[in-house]
Amino acid sequence: xxxxxxxxxxxxxxxxxxxxxxxxxxxxxxxxxxxxxxxxxxxxxxxxxxxxxxxxxxxxxxxxxxxxxxxxxxxxxxxxxxxxxxxxxxxxxxxxxxxxxxxxxxxxxxxxxxxxxxxxxxxxxxxxxxxxxxxxxxxxxxxxxxxxxxxxxxxxxxxxxxxxxxxxxxxxxxxxxxxxxxxxxxxxxxxxxxxxxxxxxxxxxxxxxxxxxxxxxxxxxxxxxxxxxxxxxxxxxxxxxxxxxxxxxxxxxxxxxxxxxxxxxxxxxxxxxxxxxxxxxxxxxxxxxxxxxxxxxxxxxxxxxxxxxxxxxxxxxxxxxxxxxxxxxxxxxxxxxxxxxxxxxxxxxxxxxxxxxxxxxxxxxxxxxxxxxxxxxxxxxx
Numbered sequence: 257x258x259x260x261x262x263x264x265x266x267x268x269x270x271x272x273x274x275x276x277x278x279x280x281x282x283x284x285x286x287x288x289x290x291x292x293x294x295x296x297x298x299x300x301x302x303x304x305x306x307x308x309x310x311x312x313x314x315x316x317x318x319x320x321x322x323x324x325x326x327x328x329x330x331x332x333x334x335x336x337x338x339x340x341x342x343x344x345x346x347x348x349x350x351x352x353x354x355x356x357x358x359x360x361x362x363x364x365x366x367x368x369x370x371x372x373x374x375x376x377x378x379x380x381x382x383x384x385x386x387x388x389x390x391x392x393x394x395x396x397x398x399x400x401x402x403x404x405x406x407x408x409x410x411x412x413x414x415x416x417x418x419x420x421x422x423x424x425x426x427x428x429x430x431x432x433x434x435x436x437x438x439x440x441x442x443x444x445x446x447x448x449x450x451x452x453x454x455x456x457x458x459x460x461x462x463x464x465x466x467x468x469x470x471x472x473x474x475x476x477x478x479x480x481x482x483x484x485x486x487x488x489x490x491x492x493x494x495x496x497x498x499x500x501x502x503x504x505x506x507x508x509x510x511x512x513x514x515x516x517x518x519x520x521x522x523x524x525x526x527x528x529x530x531x532x533x534x535x536x537x538x539x540x541x542x543x544x545x546x547x548x549x550x551x552x553x554x555x556x557x558x559x560x561x562x563x564x565x566x567x568x569x570x571x572x573x574x575x576x577x578x579x580x581x582x583x584x585x586x587x588x589x590x591x592x593x594x595x596x597x598x599x600x601x602x603x604x605x606x607x608x609x610x611x612x613x614x615x616x617x618x619x620x621x622x623x624x625x626x627x628x629x630x631x632x633x634x635x636x637x638x
Contacts, residue, residue: 380598569633
């Protein structure tokens with residue numbers, strides 16, 4: 257018997273892996289040193305631990321450890337990348353290209369810059385959540401200073417043609433900033449093969465702790481001269497001042513190491529569970545997959561139930577499972593998902609869509625129970 261509620265909201269956050277927690281614990285008490293204290297053993301030990309974590313994180317994405325800047329999470333990383341670069345590139349121009357379905361961390365930064373005189377081009381997506389590469393290239397201007405496009409969408413799981421975007425950006429000598437929060441640790445990500453110049457991601461999306469993330473900044477690229485947002489001490493290559501969160505960083509390193517070793521098997525297992533879930537639910541009349549299943553993360557299913565008041569369904573299910581109607585970062589909003597709206601869904605259909613996201617600790621029994629409870633709820637609402 258499955259324990260209620262079943263957690264199916266792994267895109268919102270993931271539980272800290274027990275091995276990650278075990279690795280972190282000594283750095284709260286026994287090894288509590290400040291990684292910037294260079295004159296004694298406590299500081300040296302903390303510095304070594306941070307260095308090891310930096311290498312573990314870099315290894316996960318095909319980078320060099322010197323290209324990793326630790327932050328408080330992907331939102332800060334996105335802000336540092338976009339705002340920091342925009343401030344340094346005003347001589348070249350003030351035009352930014354992004355995508356209508358980006359996470360609010362990107363869209364809100366772009367809106368802020370727009371208020372400061374920057375011009376933003378928001379690329380549309382088709383009914384499957386995909387952008388047109390031809391339109392992307394046609395949108396590039398002489399004053400374009402950056403392209404910001406996510407790796408995989410947080411609501412639908414749709415994977416963008418990142419390597420193609422990277423090639424277009426390199427062809428025109430424009431920095432490519434990628435929010436890869438939902439992809440890193442779940443599917444193979446190689447920043448050099450994908451042509452990514454800066455990339456943001458978080459620990460808590462890959463079974464690490466909350467409050468820590470990273471920004472990859474490709475070395476030896478003169479276009480990536482960015483301004484810091486926080487001053488006071490010059491930590492993290494003078495880009496992110498403040499005492500390093502050593503326990504969190506150590507946890508992110510261990511989480512990255514585990515993802516590196518388990519990624520292939522976990523993707524296969526979760527993909528099979530997700531496909532079983534869809535096989536059982538997708539046969540119900542009126543049920544539709546949002547996005548493109550063949551080009552999506554293996555653990556995500558965003559499903560439209562095409563009924564009045566989808567919030568009633570989520571409320572009915574809440575006793576049995578934890579699911580989401582959109583991004584956890586904007587869940588307080590009553591507006592329909594901007595992602596689904598950009599894909600052409602009506603307000604009603606967007607409100608009637610639910611994201612099911614599986615994870616490392618999801619079991620076959622839980623999925624079977626979720627299917628059973630979902631079918632019961634749909635029957636009661638019919």
